[in-house]
Amino acid sequence: MPEAIDAIDRRILRALQRNGRMSNVELANEVGLSPSPCLRRVRLLEESGVIDQYVAVLNGPRIGLGLTVFVRVWFKTQDAEITQQFAETVRKFPEVVECYLTTGECDAIMRVVTADLHAYWRFQADHLTRIPSVQSVKTDVPMETIKRSYELPLL
């Protein structure tokens, strides 16, 4: 039921990943189609869930959110109930921009965005480590961005 994605669809996706507010006529020119079928393809990609959403990407430092931290989390136990409770709590923290459960060395990974190290420290001390299921955490702090892309490696 998910229609096959052909070369034109890939061109559309590539273009919209770079500029999600592109007008349909501009997009149609770029992919070599007239506006009508181009728009129809975009709508199909949206409705079929290939395109999840469109978002504006903000410049963190420009709005006082200069620090991103990657946090690895270890749980006290791995049973489902404790994990569920952790998930629900984490989802409510706006500072936690991403969070995944992992198997392997640690139990969860998350990305936290705050104003600065002090703000992060407060978040960790006041909220993160107070979640009952959390045993310990380790943080990795990016010092310099080498690459930050929102384009998936199509093809």
Add this chain to the structure above:
Amino acid sequence: MPEAIDAIDRRILRALQRNGRMSNVELANEVGLSPSPCLRRVRLLEESGVIDQYVAVLNGPRIGLGLTVFVRVWFKTQDAEITQQFAETVRKFPEVVECYLTTGECDAIMRVVTADLHAYWRFQADHLTRIPSVQSVKTDVPMETIKRSYELPLL
């Protein structure tokens, strides 16, 4: 030069983070402004760099890119030249969606997107560990997504 961001700007940013393709009239209604001043504020936010770009967020699994892996990298040496070479190489890999230099336990963190574990393994064996500056890597594989947001914690 960076104009202050007031409450209306924050409302605009919040809305555009959730739906970057919102029409200007819809956005104006949501923030309580008429279309004209609303559009001008959006343009200012774009030109001043508060809004970096607009992107379409794709559903990875739907296009055959079901695996995201977090990789921690250790360098052989930390001198600037080696690091620079690492950065330039990594920027060319489309699978590497994000990459940061860190200080602390490891030397770099990256997020890699591939079709599956096998594809990741090929990437690691054929490309990543062949970068001269790379001494070793450790991977954390998300098994379940608890949260994935594109909204920065404004305010």
Add this chain to the structure above:
DNA sequence: GATAATTTGGCAGGATATGCCACCCCTTGC
């Protein structure tokens, strides 16, 4: 090679974006 299904392109009506100008509000200076 003919038919059917899918996709494309063009067109018309409606909605939206854009640029301009007058008005309002708030501040500044007297």
Add this chain to the structure above:
DNA sequence: GCAAGGGGTGGCATATCCTGCCAAATTATC
């Protein structure tokens, strides 16, 4: 307290764009 100035807002006119419909073309199927 009052007048002048500046920034922000709202409304309007034009141009552009989106949207749905139908015919034509392309592709697939038999």
